Amino acid sequence: MPEQPSPEPTPETFAQRARRARDRAGLTRPVAGGLVGRSAEWVKGVENGTIGMPRLPMLIRLATMYECDIADLTGDDRIAAATYTKAAHAELPAIKRALTTYWLVPADREPESAEVLAARVRQAWTLWHAAGDHRSRIAALLPDLLADTQHSVRALGGPDRRRALVVQAQAYHLAQLFLSFQPVPDLIMLTGDRSMTAAQDADSPRAIAGAAWYMNHVHRDANEAAEARVELAEQASALLRQDNDDDLARWGLLQLAVALSYAKTGRAGDAWRYWDRANDAARRLGDGYAHPWLIFGQGIVDGYAITMYNDLMQPGKALDVALALDLDQVPSATRRSYHLVETARAHGMQDEGVAAVALLQKAFRESPETLRYNVYTRMVLPELAKTGPRMVRADARTLAQELGVAV
Incomplete structure (x- = not known):
């Protein structure tokens, strides 16, 4: 008797794909619903098929929240969320080329000292935090900066090499920030990994703490498990002494990273416990303090409370914080702009x-x-x-x- 052909697999429904995307993102139905301005019952209806596939604007919001392509929800490979939600900077190809090119410069070329490289990185941070088109400004500096730090790390030895590695980690932080929210997740992960590798090779607890803060953003934006993000931040913060302003600021920043991670997954108690630690660090540093390039201080601790309340679906409380927020305590135009956007998000959640x-x-x-x-x-x-x-x-x-x- 001839063998019967295997039946065709039943195609996944939109409801099944939406449920899988939410599970992968680690979000509860109330949290997912709140993030797109709907109820937990609406999310349940979408996932059991009683509510049909929403229109494109809502599909974009769902795909953005779950950090997936619209195709992962609709099953249509012709549609990608990045097409609609992420812009590409004109200098993105140049930065990509700088990150994927190995500059095999002649051995007789004199490497720049760590001090000279550090001064160039400080200039780049100043440009990043200043008003105006910050990405465009640092895009002009990054390719040479990445190449020169790479050469110095190769050519120098001993303590000079370790100091150059610390600077290189910061150069990769800047590249990661330039790439953020552009359709290049592979490059964002690459820069995060390279910055952490440079920090570890430098054997510098401060550099490791800075890399952990930025890696935390990478993993949080990718909706990876909160536990992994928390473990990284706690391991890095344990390396810091907290007996000087720089160490205390980085320690506080890592407490804030954990708080943001827990808030995004709806764990309010854990989130506010770690926010309290960050807030205590900021108070110990004083109202006028802000880290020169990480910008940790009372201003961003208060500002990120808006984001946490938004992620915890409490826009009214977010707006209470926003009313009292002193943006003059945030010496960074990029951070001030971000906190204003988050305040707008809270108003949007309240229609x-x-x-x-x-x-x-x-x-x-x-x-x-x-x-x-x-x-x-x-x-x-x-x-x-x-x-x-x-x-x-x-x-x-x-x-x-x-x-x-x-x-």
């Missing part, structure tokens, strides 16, 4: 479109490129331009056009 648009405009004036590469902004502006309060639709449309977002 307060007029306030949300006004804050996004203010954030744009602070740092245009922070807004241009912010996923929430790119996702929400088309909706505000079409269905927001009539008095701000034109403003939302104008801002979207400034950012290169299709409406």
Whole structure:
């Protein structure tokens, strides 16, 4: 008797794909619903098929929240979330080339000292935190900086090499920040890994702490398990002495990293326990303190409380924090812009479109490129331009056009 052909596998439904994406992201239904402005029951309805596949704007929001392609939800390989939600900087190819090219310079070329390299990195940090188009400014510096730190690390020895490795780790932090929220997740992971490797090779607890802060962002944005992010931050913070301002600032920053990780997965008690530790560190450092390039201080501890309340689905409390936030304590235009965007997100969660648009405009004036590469902004502006309060639709449309977002 001829062998019967195997039956064709039943195609996955949208509901099944949505459930799998949420499980992979480690989000509960209440948290997932709140992040897209819907209830836990709505998420349940989507996942059991009683609510059909939503329209494109909501698909984009779901894909952004779950850090997956729209194709992973719809089953249509022609659609990718990055096409709609992530912009690519004009200098991205040059930075990619710098990261994937090994500069085999002649052995007789004199390497730059760690001190000279450190001065160049300080200049780049100043440009990153200043008002205006910060990504474009450091894009002009990064290729040479990456090449020169690579050469010095190869050519120097002993303590000089270790100091150069510390600088190299910071150069990779800057590259990682430039790449963030662009459609190059592989390069973002590459720079994070290289910065941690350089910090470990330098045998520098401070450099390891800085690398752990930025690696934490990589893993959190990829929706990887909170436990792995927490373990990395706690291991790095245990290496710090806390008996000077620099160590205490980095220790506090890592407590903040853990707090943000727990908030994103809805673990409020753990989140606020670690935020309290970060807040204590900031208070010990004093109101006027801000780390020269990590910018840790009271301003960002308070500012990130807005993000935590948003992630914990408590926009009213986020706005209470925002009302009291002193942005003058945040000596970084990029960070000020980010906290304004997060305040706009809180207003958006409460359907307060007029306030949300006004804050996004203010954030744009602070740092245009922070807004241009912010996923929430790119996702929400088309909706505000079409269905927001009539008095701000034109403003939302104008801002979207400034950012290169299709409406």
